[in-house]
Amino acid sequence: MSALLGEGPAQRAKHEEWHPEVCVIGLGYIGLPTATLIASASIPVLGVDINEALLDRLARGEQDQGEQELAELVHQALRKDLLRLSLQPQPAQTFIIAVQTPITQARNADLRYVRRATESIVPHLHPGVLVVLESTVPVETTRGLVCAVLARSGLEIGKELFVAYCPERAMPGHLLYELRYNARIIGGVTEACAAHAAAFYRRFVRGEVVTTRSETAEMAKLMENAFRDVNIAFANELALLAEAKGVDFWEARDLANRHPRVNVHAAGPGVGGHCIPVDPWFLVEGHESLARVISTARLVNDHMPRHVLGLIRTRVGERCHGAVALLGVTYKKDTPDTRESPSLRLAQMLRELGYQVIATDPLARDSGLGLLPLEQTLAAATIIVLMVDHDTYLQMVPEEIARGTRAREIIDTRGCLDREAWARAGFHVTTLGATRPRHEHATP
Numbered sequence: 001m002s003a004l005l006g007e008g009p010a011q012r013a014k015h016e017e018w019h020p021e022v023c024v025i026g027l028g029y030i031g032l033p034t035a036t037l038i039a040s041a042s043i044p045v046l047g048v049d050i051n052e053a054l055l056d057r058l059a060r061g062e063q064d065q066g067e068q069e070l071a072e073l074v075h076q077a078l079r080k081d082l083l084r085l086s087l088q089p090q091p092a093q094t095f096i097i098a099v100q101t102p103i104t105q106a107r108n109a110d111l112r113y114v115r116r117a118t119e120s121i122v123p124h125l126h127p128g129v130l131v132v133l134e135s136t137v138p139v140e141t142t143r144g145l146v147c148a149v150l151a152r153s154g155l156e157i158g159k160e161l162f163v164a165y166c167p168e169r170a171m172p173g174h175l176l177y178e179l180r181y182n183a184r185i186i187g188g189v190t191e192a193c194a195a196h197a198a199a200f201y202r203r204f205v206r207g208e209v210v211t212t213r214s215e216t217a218e219m220a221k222l223m224e225n226a227f228r229d230v231n232i233a234f235a236n237e238l239a240l241l242a243e244a245k246g247v248d249f250w251e252a253r254d255l256a257n258r259h260p261r262v263n264v265h266a267a268g269p270g271v272g273g274h275c276i277p278v279d280p281w282f283l284v285e286g287h288e289s290l291a292r293v294i295s296t297a298r299l300v301n302d303h304m305p306r307h308v309l310g311l312i313r314t315r316v317g318e319r320c321h322g323a324v325a326l327l328g329v330t331y332k333k334d335t336p337d338t339r340e341s342p343s344l345r346l347a348q349m350l351r352e353l354g355y356q357v358i359a360t361d362p363l364a365r366d367s368g369l370g371l372l373p374l375e376q377t378l379a380a381a382t383i384i385v386l387m388v389d390h391d392t393y394l395q396m397v398p399e400e401i402a403r404g405t406r407a408r409e410i411i412d413t414r415g416c417l418d419r420e421a422w423a424r425a426g427f428h429v430t431t432l433g434a435t436r437p438r439h440e441h442a443t444p
């Protein structure tokens with residue numbers, strides 16, 4: 001593979017003259033759209049990733065994130081030679097680090113990718129360079145880890161080298177729009193660092209750009225995702241309580257949310273994705289006795305696939321002759337992403353108990369479950385479990401589905417199906433949060 005992908009013969013001839021102004025390290029779900037957005041502001045960008053297969057796919061015009069506008073912008077940026085792809089960084093005026101920060105088995109942040117990415121840029125630093133960390137990290141990582149590594153360059157931080165933390169806040173499914181228009185927090189290691197980074201982001205971000213200290217910016221990002229996780233856990237807990245009390249969570253939620261200051265989130269089969277199930281642990285790490293609500297919320301959300309398993313077993317018993325059919329395996333609607341998906345965890349638990357599991361999804365790739373088309377899945381199903389509220393499933397007509405399957409059991413884990421319509425078509429409907437699993441014949 002050539003060191004610089006995306007270059008035709010003419011571009012290769014110009015190779016010596018082409019200098020990136022910005023180097024983005026990590027072309028994952030934030031790095032790639034960020035690099036593309038910057039390139040579309042006519043700033044030459046070098047996108048760097050250690051994954052050669054990913055670079056090859058991008059150079060061929062493929063991208064994994066299922067966002068059409070992004071695919072087109074990547075293609076345009078490559079064609080206009082504003083974006084090039086490489087396995088190694090090159091000297092640039094600004095470096096953006098957007099690599100993954102997973103958690104270890106012990107639920108500590110695994111910062112080895114941040115460390116490696118930072119080390120990879122040290123040889124390319126010179127006076128005046130700006131380095132921005134965008135990956136979600138525990139508080140003090142920018143100053144404690146990134147600055148410590150960058151100091152090997154001998155450049156004085158705040159005077160010769162400018163370092164900031166600028167968390168991404170874009171929602172998968174709306175990445176480009178949110179990267180452009182959401183407010184951005186710029187956490188400088190010094191005030192001069194914050195000012196340099198803010199001036200850079202204002203060149204391509206249309207939302208408000210607010211400056212602060214790097215630690216405050218790190219904490220703000222973690223707060224955002226913990227806020228979401230805790231609110232979802234609250235909704236899930238209410239759904240479990242509603243089941244136990246024989247109340248319809250969805251109806252009660254709708255009523256409660258008419259209060260002007262109440263916004264109960266949606267209950268569901270669990271919390272997936274690579275952000276919300278992970279980032280709250282970065283707040284807990286080292287402060288377990290203080291972070292009680294946050295850690296309990298994580299455990300409540302992690303329990304939800306097991307609760308769905310209980311709903312299934314209540315309906316089909318310990319042994320099911322035929323297949324449990326999962327509709328939707330992505331971690332939420334409108335994304336092909338299956339990371340940490342509740343469906344994958346549920347499938348694993350079902351299989352461990354000896355159930356046959358089949359699955360379908362209109363968007364997912366690489367789920368490892370061996371996906372089937374919807375019709376084939378329904379035809380082989382004994383029980384249908386709706387796991388993701390993809391539009392395709394919201395549009396299902398119960399009578400038509402009834403003709404294509406012998407299953408007469410459906411579990412709705414998202415509270416999105418019209419229960420009466422499905423019941424009229426002959427289905428027994430179990431709705432998470434609205435059906436008493438073990439006491440359904442109990443009198444009120």
Ligand code: SAJ
Pocket residue numbers: 136168169170171172224225228232265266267268269270271272273274275276331332333
């Ligand atoms: N979910 C529920 N109930 C809800 C909302 C979501 O069960 O009411 C579930 C979803 O089905 C999914 C999970 O939660 O499994 C996470 O989905 P999400 O839409 O809440 O969040 P992400 O992971 O797609 O994106 C989040 C966003 N953060 C916040 O909303 C605070 C996004 O803005 C961040 O940029 C992203 O994390 C990130 O990269 O950190």
